[in-house]
Every structure is written in C-alpha cells, then in structure tokens.
Amino acid sequence: MTRCFIIGHPVAHSRSPMIHGHWLAEHGLNGSYERVDVPPGEVAAFVARIRTGEFAGGNVTVPNKEAVLPLLDHVSDTARRMGAVNTIWRDGGKLHGDNTDAFGFLAHLDDRVAGWDRYVATALILGAGGAARAVVHGLAERGVGRIILVNRSSARAEELAADFGTGVEARRWEEAAALVAASDLIVNTTSLGMQGQPPLDLDLAGLRPGTIVDDIVYVPLETTLLAQARARGGVPVDGLGMLLHQAIPGFERWFGVRPQVTPALRALLEADIPRA
Numbered sequence: 462m463t464r465c466f467i468i469g470h471p472v473a474h475s476r477s478p479m480i481h482g483h484w485l486a487e488h489g490l491n492g493s494y495e496r497v498d499v500p501p502g503e504v505a506a507f508v509a510r511i512r513t514g515e516f517a518g519g520n521v522t523v524p525n526k527e528a529v530l531p532l533l534d535h536v537s538d539t540a541r542r543m544g545a546v547n548t549i550w551r552d553g554g555k556l557h558g559d560n561t562d563a564f565g566f567l568a569h570l571d572d573r574v575a576g577w578d579r580y581v582a583t584a585l586i587l588g589a590g591g592a593a594r595a596v597v598h599g600l601a602e603r604g605v606g607r608i609i610l611v612n613r614s615s616a617r618a619e620e621l622a623a624d625f626g627t628g629v630e631a632r633r634w635e636e637a638a639a640l641v642a643a644s645d646l647i648v649n650t651t652s653l654g655m656q657g658q659p660p661l662d663l664d665l666a667g668l669r670p671g672t673i674v675d676d677i678v679y680v681p682l683e684t685t686l687l688a689q690a691r692a693r694g695g696v697p698v699d700g701l702g703m704l705l706h707q708a709i710p711g712f713e714r715w716f717g718v719r720p721q722v723t724p725a726l727r728a729l730l731e732a733d734i735p736r737a
C-alpha cells in the first residue's frame with residue numbers, strides 16, 4: 462500500500478484527507494492519506510521517517526512549510542521563491558519538495574474565468590503573507606503587468622514587492638478602496654472575512670462591472686466580499702477551488718494518476734463547509 466501524509470500542527474481541521482480520500486476511492490487505488498500531527502520541533506524526525514520508505518510523500522501545512530524546506534534533497538524553484546514547501550515526494554531515494562499554491566490559484570482562476578490573463582493588466586492584492594506570495598508569483602508568471610500589494614503592516618507589503626521587483630508595488634492599506642476602480646482583478650489573501658475572524662471592510666463602490674474578485678477564504682464559501690462583488694456586477698471566484706486544485710500535482714506524484722477536480726468532489730467539500 463502507498464501511504465501518504467499531511468503534517469501540520471494542529472492538523473485535525475485539514476480538509477486535504479477528504480480530497481485525497483475521494484480520489485483514492487475514485488481511482489480504486491491501494492493507498493492511504495493520513496493526518497500526522499507534527500509539532501515544529503519534530504519536523505526533522507518526521508522527514509527521517511519519510512526517508513526510510515514509510516511514506517511515498519505527502520503535504521505540509523502550517524507551521525511546518527518553511528522548516529521542512531532545508532531538509533529535502535531537491536526543492537523546486539517555485540518553492541524556493543515561496544520559501545515554503547507544501548508537497549513532498551520520494552523519487553529514486555531522494556526527497557523532492559514543491560509548492561503548489563500558485564498552481565492551485567491559477568488553475569482555479571483558469572477554470573472559472575477562461576482567458577482572464579488576456580485582459581487583466583492590473584491586480585490588487587490584499588495581504589502580504591505566504592498566500593499573497595503564491596498569488597503574486599502566479600500572476601507575475603502569467604504576465605500581469607501591474608500588481609499592487611496592500612497590507613495592514615505596510616513594511617511586509619514593501620518587502621514582498623521588493624522581492625519581486627518591477628511590476629509589483631506596495632501601497633498603503635488605507636488606499637485599497639481608492640485602488641478598486643483601477644483593478645481588473647482583486648484578490649483577498651488575508652484571513653479577514655473567514656468564519657471566526659474580523660470582517661473584511663473593503664468599499665467596493667468603485668468596482669467596475671466585470672472585475673474579477675477572488676477570495677482565497679472558503680469558510681464561508683461565499684464571503685461578504687464575494688457577495689458584494691456579485692451585487693455590483695463583479696465576477697466572484699471562491700477560495701475552495703484553489704484548495705482543490707493545489708492537491709492535484711501531489712496526488713499525481715504519489716499515485717501516478719492525474720486526478721480531476723470534478724463537481725462531485727466539489728460537492729463533497731461544499732457539504733462540509735458551514736453556511737454563512
């Protein structure tokens with residue numbers, strides 16, 4: 462049996478086992494995908510277990526994504542750029558690491574708004590954490606010419622912008638509402654608007670109809686930001702698809718089958734997400 466894992470701390474809340482469990486059953490594979498609670502101090506010991514052959518690979522979530530990177534043999538350029546690994550696999554006795562968040566973000570956006578990259582010239586990103594880094598990486602890769610970052614702690618936005626250089630700029634958090642009208646795509650990468658977190662108060666009065674508004678928060682599935690965007694003629698893109706699509710490359714590495722994000726899989730996850 463091919464065993465895979467998700468390590469995090471805590472890890473009980475992760476919905477990844479639901480995704481991979483669905484694909485394992487769908488493809489009739491003899492495999493498992495197990496939650497393993499790994500506190501920060503135990504990451505190296507866990508990586509040693511992977512090396513013994515106990516697991517074919519797995520996913521890494523908070524707070525271990527950064528700590529695991531220097532413990533692997535080959536890390537993709539994307540993961541290096543992120544400074545974080547979310548997917549590990551064993552190949553020829555070596556451990557490989559990648560970060561599939563940017564892939565997941567782009568794949569879902571492609572799925573929802575085909576051809577978006579032909580007209581999105583300016584993107585406004587709320588937040589400057591790990592998720593923002595993945596989104597900026599993805600958008601820059603797809604040729605978005607102007608990416609504007611706003612973050613509560615402006616120093617963090619400035620650092621991220623400096624890291625990417627030309628085409629990525631930092632502005633003040635207070636400027637967000639004024640930047641809405643100039644944006645073809647708006648992405649919330651903060652935790653604001655998530656169940657149990659403070660609301661995201663972004664004034665969308667300036668939103669142009671047709672502007673894509675993407676919220677990576679998926680609990681609730683339709684956040685207040687997305688509902689307001691919809692009401693103003695914007696094109697809402699929810700965060701669940703990014704979670705589903707980022708899982709594809711890992712499953713393919715471990716089990717040798719490229720899985721699909723189907724309506725049945727989405728429905729399974731949706732049923733597990735509390736309504737607003």
Ligand code: ATR
Nearest residue numbers: 588589590591592593612613614617650651652659
């Ligand atoms: P992730 O890896 O999911 O991006 P993170 O690195 O902790 O997580 O980043 C969380 C993001 O949400 C940050 O941009 C954070 O802003 P700060 O850098 O100023 O902390 C943002 N965020 C979280 N709580 C917030 C709040 N109450 N108001 C504004 N921004 C908030």
